[in-house]
Amino acid sequence: MDALMSITCKKFKDVYNICTQSMTKILSGSQRVKSHYFCKKDLFKTYTEVIGALLENENHWTLFFCDLTKQEVTYMDPFGEANGKKNEILKNWSYFAKAKGCALKWTRNDVPHPRQEDGHSCGVHVLMFAQALLEGKGFVDGYASVDIPQLRAQFCNILFSSLDRGVKCTVCWSVLMKEKGRKKNLPELVLNLPKKMKTKTSIFSALTEGEASDLATGLTKSLCQNVSPKLVRKDISDHNAEVTRTTLASVRANLQSSLDSRSAFSLLTHTFGPQAVDGVLGFISESLK
Structure with a gap:
């Protein structure tokens, strides 16, 4: 998400994109935002707009946007925004701004937008929200739920096209x-x-090793959430399932001992490879119970 937000903001010179980790800290009301070492850049004097995605409950993307010249704060949730949550966001942003020497009176700005209709497209919605706000639109339109797969593919292409090989x-x-x-x-x-x-x-x-590790963990979680164990177990007898589980246990043990953090496979994939393989094998083994 950070990479795509950075690419989206690149052509807007007066916009500062706050990384997701910092934005989540700011809008959750963390005491760390008062630290002199937190977000050292003087964004209130250098930029006209601030934007950032935040990860809520470790599983849902939402968007924050602030027009510093108008002193307006916009919070957008793909599922829709509750008044209580918007007030909380406004309060925590004001707290952060004051800690950085900008004790202004901030107001809320609501922006109409399409709603998320599934459990896994919040990131695509947030990126579409960001594009609309950066282009100065007072609303978000131009796409529907049926367009999400195509939009996801487009963002994926943008991400990989941006890599400096x-x-x-x-x-x-x-x-x-x-x-x-x-x-x-x-x-x-x-x-x-x-x-x-x-x-x-x-x-x-x-990717850093931490990001690659998170990606592998995300792959395993997505596999568990979206692939039914019944699909794996289909038409397999109890005997064959047990034999397969025993074999998989040996395969996992062999790979875990060989593909450690110093192996070429681990180094070349920044730890993603071994973790992803182990996660897939673990999922298959559990599904065969």
Whole structure:
């Protein structure tokens, strides 16, 4: 979400995009916002607008937007905004602004928008809200629930198109490079690649280890939430299910011992690979019970 919000705001020079972690702290009323070390940038004097996505209850994206010149605060929830929540957001933003030396009187601004009709498209809605507000619109339109899959694909394309593949990731490069004149123990598939391809960074090079780990965890959670164990267990006898579970347990143990944090697979995927594989195998094993 941070990456897509940053890309969305890039062409708006007077807009400051607050990262999701900081925005969530600010609008939850955290005492940390009073710290001198929290958000050092003097955004109230440097920018005209502030925007940021926040993650609520660790599973739902909403959007915050503030017009600093008009002193207006906009809070948008894809499911709809309750008055109590909007007042809470206004109060916590005022608290943050005052802590940064900007004791102004802020007012609420409500913006009509399409509503989320499922349990997994809040991020797409928030990005569409952000685009509309940054373009100066007083409302959000131009898309419906049936457009969500296509919009998600468009955002995915924007994200991957923005990666700078000309920069080498130091972690990936350290695995692929030669050491003391001898090649490292890399898979034959990698060793046989053309020289230029060996030095290219992967899509994981744009992620920190923490982000890659979160991505793997998210994949496993999504698998558990959206794929029924009955689908995995379909037409499999109890005997065959138990035999398969026993085999999977051995496979998981072998991979866990071999694909540790120092393995090439882990380093090249910034820890995503081994965690994702283990999560998928664990899901299949649990589904066969």
